[in-house]
Amino acid sequence: MRASVIGATGFAGVELVRLLLGHPKAEIAMVTSESSTGELLNKMYPHLKNRFDKSLTSMQDLQGIAEASDVIFLALPHGHAMKIAKELKNSDVKIIDLGGDYRFQDPKVFEKWYKVEHLDPTTRAVYGLVELYRDKIKGSKLVANPGCYTTSSILALVPLLKNKLVKTKGIIVDAKSGTTGAGRSLKLGSLYESVNESFKAYGVASHRHTPEIEQAYSDFAGEDVIIQFTPHLLPCDRGIYATCYADLADNVTDEAVAEAFASMYGGEYFIRLLGKGVMPELKNIRASNYVDIGWEIDRRTNRVIVVSCLDNLVKGAAGQAIQNMNVLFDLPEQMGLEALPIYP
Amino acid sequence: MRASVIGATGFAGVELVRLLLGHPKAEIAMVTSESSTGELLNKMYPHLKNRFDKSLTSMQDLQGIAEASDVIFLALPHGHAMKIAKELKNSDVKIIDLGGDYRFQDPKVFEKWYKVEHLDPTTRAVYGLVELYRDKIKGSKLVANPGCYTTSSILALVPLLKNKLVKTKGIIVDAKSGTTGAGRSLKLGSLYESVNESFKAYGVASHRHTPEIEQAYSDFAGEDVIIQFTPHLLPCDRGIYATCYADLADNVTDEAVAEAFASMYGGEYFIRLLGKGVMPELKNIRASNYVDIGWEIDRRTNRVIVVSCLDNLVKGAAGQAIQNMNVLFDLPEQMGLEALPIYP
């Protein structure tokens, strides 16, 4: 299987390269970057030295890339994928987009939250959260890989929403992200001194992952769900930690909550249920494709607190994209993604 | 003013020593430690070298310590202060307790959450959150210095509760603490490798600061308030960051929220109001006695999110204790606490 990475020099792009190099059935066809065309990727990222010696090309010749590839990963800022996918509409190549362009059933939602016009509003992609939409992904051509915050938040509460164990009103997701979630751009706020020994909320009441979480929650709840989503920046490299609050429906037992998680995720390779009263730790999933989920039930407040965490560059981006690739090409879902977390 | 520190070898104790050494009107009379009696404090904490050369004594001779002191700071695990304060009941020495023993108006609440019997249940201390209870602190003899999470959480929402701008039901405080908040005990979870590059929730639905926050919220709301409180451990040395969620009452304007904060805290030296839409950063208050407060109003969810942060060892412990001392002894409240935050 020949895979190309469009936008290989960002953190998600280079993580795709790392994972593809360890995938037994994939080979990397092309890697692109418009700002560093012609440069060796392993010069920008010396951790790849001796293992990957391709130079970056331009994505200008899209048809050529498509012909050289069975699958193309788009790891670009939003707004680019809709041009590329549109142009490749008649190609046989599979496309997995790691950006936001195709994540919404309703392109108006995209336009409202991303504040740009959608240039390919009639195309519908499959939402690539494999554990929830596996069957739809098989056989599709264009997969919208979910965001990092969203994967963590959605997986945390969907079992309870689906089983009507929680109320759909009043849900709060208080989420925390490692700094790679902010990308590799040169901003004062991304300097070591700005992040180290600090912590801050940002995008309160306005972060673009909000409607993406709401879309999945609504889908499984069977009704419109509006949530409060608050992201924060953590002083560490990798990781998403979502603390999710929901009011319990009437007469919900501890067992019903446990059973909802077990029945939905019991067979999932990448989801580890820690159970009631056991809180996940970011470090236990680092550099792996795992999602760890634990929860607590507070009878004083009649609320369930579900906590989930994942590595934003793996299950929150490149790993999930490879998982989607495996589904698209009928490979075992965990192929190339079995690496254990790095601890400590 | 002669000040003694009972329990000087913990993080709060040694921070008291640091701040007292910089206080123009205080001198340190005695520092105690039962496990390191006889040792030089500056040998355990070499950052004090050349500036503090007293040895640690035992707290066994309490009356002697009281006679040598105008004020005694208790920086001990809970359960000790109630013995000490009881024994010193007839002494003239002022006592500022940094632990939980005397923080509750109702000793039954203490017993329920701390799971020990209260040995001095008839004594009432003043709750030493100066910005809220200043007048009561003046002239008192025993001050219960608030906890770190609680100071941050209480200050964030009290102006809105007092002015009935938020509902008293459904309040959630999602809080994050630097590692010094967990003290200096030898546990696997406190090792560098356990904390670094990680993040976790703990004490969910059961943390002892919950009833302390509820007590102050209820006091200002004029009715019983039950909250959801979730603490997390941050990979950094110092800091409390509280993200507080409350449902807006009907017809509350942005201006009413801003006015509630301004009228209550406008004249406070140690509270900096960042305003609507500006989120505090932990690093901007490090090593200072400041509390930074910002907020956002979400009309989609009809909720206000108030975010506050402080240094858990300063405004969350030793700094607030000194502030209480200043009030008790009629000194300018900011004396010895004017150091600017250390940035970066």
Added chain:
Amino acid sequence: MRASVIGATGFAGVELVRLLLGHPKAEIAMVTSESSTGELLNKMYPHLKNRFDKSLTSMQDLQGIAEASDVIFLALPHGHAMKIAKELKNSDVKIIDLGGDYRFQDPKVFEKWYKVEHLDPTTRAVYGLVELYRDKIKGSKLVANPGCYTTSSILALVPLLKNKLVKTKGIIVDAKSGTTGAGRSLKLGSLYESVNESFKAYGVASHRHTPEIEQAYSDFAGEDVIIQFTPHLLPCDRGIYATCYADLADNVTDEAVAEAFASMYGGEYFIRLLGKGVMPELKNIRASNYVDIGWEIDRRTNRVIVVSCLDNLVKGAAGQAIQNMNVLFDLPEQMGLEALPIYP
């Protein structure tokens, strides 16, 4: 191939488990711990959840462990291995010791620096620095796996010593280690607050890795080499960084230095030569078995500065042990060790 890990609960032990689980030809027979016998390893180390469900046994029944295993890894503090290897002298099982007991050709050197009597002084192990002693390792029964500082320091200067390009007098190795190098013991100096935002030298002029480095330097120089070795503690989880200083011999060209490295390491999978003027970065080798080496030549001082780095838990401990296992069992040397570094 059945492998057992004696002392599986330390950082090196659990890293062995992680790597063995990813090794295509190995299966883990037994894992032991005297302090946690009977406990599930994945309960102490939840990153292993769903992937390893063996309980810890005692190492008391050594013969039983030997019969159940083709190879035994000893990940214990020094002083234990010499008892175990002695007891298993007549067993067929291969032993790879990650401690110091068998690293010295002369047991007197061990006794002098480790300050304990050697209980098995007549047994000689092979020194398991594969790149230098590969041929001797093949077919041996007892391998002394080198230390982390030593692997990094030895590989940095041996090519120059062997080719007489540097003087044997005046060598200085200024080395820095991530905190996992200090093990997982409960000490005040290992708490997060002690390490974070700090840095310190320790074991100056007395660290036990000194004679181990000297032994290899002397072996390749063909004469006795005495060095200055200074370790420091870095505020990060993993990594050894060795800055090595040596006086150039007369008339040594830049090319001769480059050629010495190339001829010795050009074919080595795990050594990446960055060349003159390119300094390694710790992060580029994290969680991998790579050693990155760069150097600079200073004509003002007539000195060469060779800088090497590696992950102390992988190439500096568990990874190198697996590499030794591969050599012992005639497997491709990189089997199970091909994972790319995790960046960032």
Added chain:
Amino acid sequence: MRASVIGATGFAGVELVRLLLGHPKAEIAMVTSESSTGELLNKMYPHLKNRFDKSLTSMQDLQGIAEASDVIFLALPHGHAMKIAKELKNSDVKIIDLGGDYRFQDPKVFEKWYKVEHLDPTTRAVYGLVELYRDKIKGSKLVANPGCYTTSSILALVPLLKNKLVKTKGIIVDAKSGTTGAGRSLKLGSLYESVNESFKAYGVASHRHTPEIEQAYSDFAGEDVIIQFTPHLLPCDRGIYATCYADLADNVTDEAVAEAFASMYGGEYFIRLLGKGVMPELKNIRASNYVDIGWEIDRRTNRVIVVSCLDNLVKGAAGQAIQNMNVLFDLPEQMGLEALPIYP
């Protein structure tokens, strides 16, 4: 005393502002920035909120700034100070330059290492390392404040060089710096992800602080000293740690070494001698003007290893500049610099 800061938005500039705000005899007249003229400094640096409300002006009107000030601090990249000091030659204002322009007795040395022409080669400044050149600083008009690496390295070995206890050949300074040492510029290498969990050498055999250290060493040794200087980047905010190696002269006793340090630094407020066998830790001097010095003597190698550390933004920049100001204006040297280190 009216003080102005030219270049107030870099880390050293804003640290000057912090320290001046806490100085009992200083008031800040003007703060300048060419890129942010007109902006409030406390908007860029919110830790100053409520305590400093001046806007940044341009340094174009130098004479105006000089008239409004008794002392001007220049916190600019090298190459600017020589223009400014030249232009203010006839003004009475005192100038303390934190850059490299005037640090060399021989402007040719500046030109060689900084690779720019010196525009004011006939002006000589006093080298502002107060502990060594106090008498010369008094009464001078232009002070060249030393660099951070240099202050740490010079103070470590000067007592031994002055007393001929070490050889002048073969000195190596292996130094490590927190990230603020690299300034606040937007470079990939300064991003959080590049620094965190990493470590690297840079500027090997070519760093500009080399000749500055050599100049002071030579001055006290009474002969030309050439050294090896190797800087490294530490994953922490603040701090310089210099591990200095020198060969002992013949027949030097432990006592002679201790006596050299004691006689030279015994009366210095800002130098804390830890003694033989005690290694400094970066955290013990954080945010203070202290220099901690310890040493070890290795009789195997006949070498002394002196280790010193300081906060690069305080004693290595702004604090030392204030110390110089105090000397220039006949104030107690520690005025405004007495704050204890922040620990942890």
